[in-house]
Amino acid sequence: MSKVLVLNASYEPLNITSWRRAIVLVIKGKAEQVEHNGRFIYPEMPLPTVIRLRNYVRVPYKEIPLTRRNILQRDDHTCQYCGLSGDGLTLDHVVPRSRGGGDKWDNIVTACVRCNVKKGNRTPREASMPLRNPPRRPHSSLYFEVTRQVKSGTHAEWKKYVIGV
Structure with a gap:
């Protein structure tokens, strides 16, 4: 049906999960719904697109390989x-x-x-070829999947929770 962006208690993107798992986290009180798409699972339960964990989860830094x-x-x-x-x-x-x-x-x-x-063997300035986007290191491994979802228009509401998209 739909994917859900999971935010840490600090509003930092942590993961993308299924809508079923997101509903379980909300019902158990481990997360709160931040955004929904207007569709409902039950009359009182909108289908979430972004949830935020109530307790902060420490995530170790993981280097994104340059490939x-x-x-x-x-x-x-x-x-x-x-x-x-x-x-x-x-x-x-x-x-x-x-x-x-x-x-x-x-x-x-x-x-x-x-x-x-x-x-050739010149810098963009010397070749009079400006870059459309300056190159930079992605902020997280989750960046690629979130970027794809935002650019496709499927989950435009995720954009405000991700840096650099």
């Missing part, structure tokens, strides 16, 4: 220079490796082959 797949997903499979989307995209170092640019989240973007070749 081709994660970079493509972060950049929405779109060239960060011209906006072309689809297959055949490459990864480009904003500051070329030959100039000291490393393999870091804030130095790699998705680029089409044409733009990657055109930029």
